[in-house]
Amino acid sequence: MSKSTESRSAPQTIFNTELAGSPAAQRFVAFFDELKAAFLERDDLFHQISLALLAREHVLMTGPPGTAKSAIASAVLGRIVDERTRVPSVFARQFTESTVQTDIVGPVDFKTLMQTGRTEHFTDEGMLGAAHAFLDEVLDGRDMLLRTTLNILHERELKQGSMTTKGIIECALMTTNRYLSEVLEGSRETLLAFIDRIAFIAFVPKGFAESSHFTQVLRSQVGGAGRPRLKAVLTLQDLDVLQAAVDQVYVPDEVCDAMGQLLESLDTEFSAAARSDPSFSPTRYLSTRTAVRLGRVLRAAVILRRITEGGPEEATFEDLPMLGYSLLLCGPGRGSVAQLLSRETDARERRQLSIMRTEGSIFDAALARLPKAATKPLPVNDGASLERAVPRLKPDDPPEKLLQRMEELAQKADAGGRDGERATSLLNETWVALEARALEMGLSGGAGSAPVDDVVRELSDLARRLERASGNARPTALWLRGRAIALLEENGALAFGKVGAWLDTGGAKVRAVESSDQLLAALEGLSAECARLRAEGADEAPRAPDAPPPLQRAVERVEDELVIAWNAELQNAVAGTFAALTSDRLGALIDALEPHLKQIDQTGARLQALGAEPGGFKSRVLGPRVRPLLEAAFERLDVSDRLAVVERTSAQMARLESVGLGRVLTPIEWLTLVTKVLVRTERPLREDEARAPSPDQRGYRALRQAEQRVSLTYTLVGTAFRVVREAHLDELHTNLAELPAAMREGVIDRDLARIDRALSLLERFWEALRAPTEAACASGEAGALGAALESVRQSGFFHIAHDEGALARFALEARLLGETFPAASERTAALRGRIDALEARSRELLARLRRAHADTRWAGILAPERS
Secondary structure: OOOOHHHOOOOOOOOHHHHOOOHHHHHHHHHHHHHHHHOOOOHHHHHHHHHHHHHOOOEEEEOOOOOOHHHHHHHHHOOEEOOOOOOEOEEEEEOOOOOOHHHHHOOEOHHHHHHHOOOOEOHHHOHHHOOEEEEEOHHHOOHHHHHHHHHHHHHOEEEEOOEEEEOOOOEEEEEOOOOHHHHHHHOHHHHHHHHHOOOEEEEOOOOOOOHHHHHHHHHHHOOOOOOOOOOOOEEHHHHHHHHHHHHOOOOOHHHHHHHHHHHHHHHHHHHHHHHHOOOOOOOOOOOHHHHHHHHHHHHHHHHHHHHHOOOOOOOOHHHHHHHHHHHOEEOOOHHHHHHHHHHOOOHHHHHHHHHHHHHHHHHHHHHHOOOOOOOOOOOOOOHHHHHHHOOOOOOOOOHHHHHHHHHHHHHHHHOOHHHHHHHHHHHHHHHHHHHHHHHHHHHHOOOOOOOHHHHHHHHHHHHHHHHHHOHHHHHHHHHHHHHHHHHHHHHHHHOOOOHHHHHHOOOOOOOHHHHHHHHHHHHHHHHHHHHHHHHHOOOOOOOOOOOOOOOHHHHHHHHHHHHHHHHHHHHHHHOOOHHHOOOOOHHHHHHHHHHHHHHHHHHHHHHHHOOOOOOHHHHHHHHHHHHHHHHHHHHOOOOOOHHHHHHHHHHHHHHHHHOOOOOOOOHHHHHHHHHHHHHHOOOOOOHHHHOOOOOOHHHHHHHHHHOOOOOHHHHHHHHHHHHOOOOOHHHHHHHHHOOOHHHHHHHHHHHHHHHHHHHHHHHHHHHHHHHHHHHHHHHOOHHHHHHHHHHHHHHOHHHHHHHOOHHHHHHHHHHHHHHHOHHHHHHHHHHHHHHHHHHHHHHHHHHHHHHHHHHHHHHHHHOOOOO
């Protein structure tokens, strides 16, 4: 079961003079007395576990199987419970070759992995989520797993990219059935770093030094009603109290010097022993990390001595022997080691015991050589002077006075001693009061009469001073900055921009440039202040994943105001030019607007830097205005030459793009604009043109003269290629298909009618030629055939239909119409059928006429001469 840190209340402050009689100390002593009585000849191991729990360090139990290592771990960790839930906070795992990182860290959050690609773990289900851990056969894990475990045990956190997850793990009890000396010899480089980060290592032998103890174990575990029940319980809150006392232990400089000499001497002696005895291999690695960790072990030893034996409140030279529990491979007592060696026959067991005996002798000798210099007395402050020097706390004290009081108390607390502890207690009391004031300010900030900027400044200053006063104030400082950011964002969203002032001035009298500078400068200042607060660290309320950016509402409000201001500015700029607007003068109007357009671009760039949509401001200001201007220009567009329409549209687009307005109209809007003008201005045929022309070459020429050179569809496709960037055929068809239905039908009907008029005239034209031509072919007379052939030539039908490509042009126009507007495909197919039929009939009859005429000529040549 994992347990969050919020479930444990803050430890009660206990002075060293009261420590021995405290309930937490009494329960701690009773807890381990019961364990020592249940597990014989394990006193040194329980000393190590006691120190590990107090110092928040870890223990590794080594030795052959069947020596109750796992039972000891379960008996210890299984009975340290939360005082409210009465449930242990223990993570347990047995290591094997197949154990993987997720078994230790916690399962992967697959939802986050699938949505973001980041690998995150449910760490509350892993070792970080429990106060204690039991890792069985830990050295059987792979190297990478041991490195992960090592980082978690040492750092108490998991680093994943830029994210660090803190854990609540304090103490881990680990076991292995292997001998430590053999482990280090077999893979010393791999495991040395792992062993170095474990403060306490124990060896549990397979036998007992006293044979009577073996019999006693059998009686307690097998005889009578079975194994005895362990009743004593320790709570996590008891450990919190004792650990807080450990943190306050004073270590004189002279004791620190002695620790340094002891480590130096041990390092030298261990190296010398290894050189003289090949069978000896030190089980501990003495590093700088070891020396720093010994400081915590020594403080824990002082508290353990205080609650079991009493004595001085600070560390002394008499506490240094307790360092052996961390500097040596412990387990059996010194006398027990000799007894075990006297009857042990197993070579591996004997070697491990022998190494322990050698290390113990070296440690005792090094300890005896240490000089016992006099230590300086623990600084003691006069309690009365402390009360006089530091004013008492009042309920209504302002934060500034509370901060001053904290600084004075911090100096007193650093001096140590009883009054130092009293100062620490008063410091905690002052901190609680100051935190309450800070929370009150943060919650009520901005709701009074003071300006929001002043409240934000006060909250920011208070957060900065809190962090300087105490490292524990960091969470409150982060919260205060988060509140300040929330106030700024709320004010920006709901009270930004002087709309009332704009109304008072009549709106139109406000210069858009000045209004832009004022509003944007204020908004940029707000954004910069939020960024500064976040850079210093701020704890902001979580937002939904799809929530808009924090300042988006303020940016939207400012953009709305500036759109109105620039709308008035543009009204004045175009008022005189609009009346004379033609399609040819559109460029002149754009020239008049160009200075304003540059200023609008600058305003849009500043808004975009604050989070506005790219190009959105310019489109909002100019989109509703440019569109009517273009419509007005195209209303006056000369469409008599449709090819010129395409070129003029392209030129207008290029001019608009030159001033950054190329995207003001979408492709479909451009096409709609051009189509509307073309369809509306389609010139109807005059009455004489509308009457059926004569079905001959002259009539055809007159009809074509009255028609446009190119079709509406051809004009629209040409325009589409220019307005649809990087156009593909599918894109063109898609855009043209989005034209209003009435416009599409207008184009289709007009282009179909245009082709039908010309094709109908050609069909009548051919029908007038067909009858005499067929009659001549049927007669077979040379004169009739020659006359028919001459008549066809003079009619000019085949010049129009074939040489000039009329039929091919009409077929291509029909195909383009059908492909561009699929709704017209059936009607264009019918036209294509008529075109193909006319071409086939005329070509076949002409071929017959030419063959018959050639045959008659051959007959005349080959006929016998007549006398």
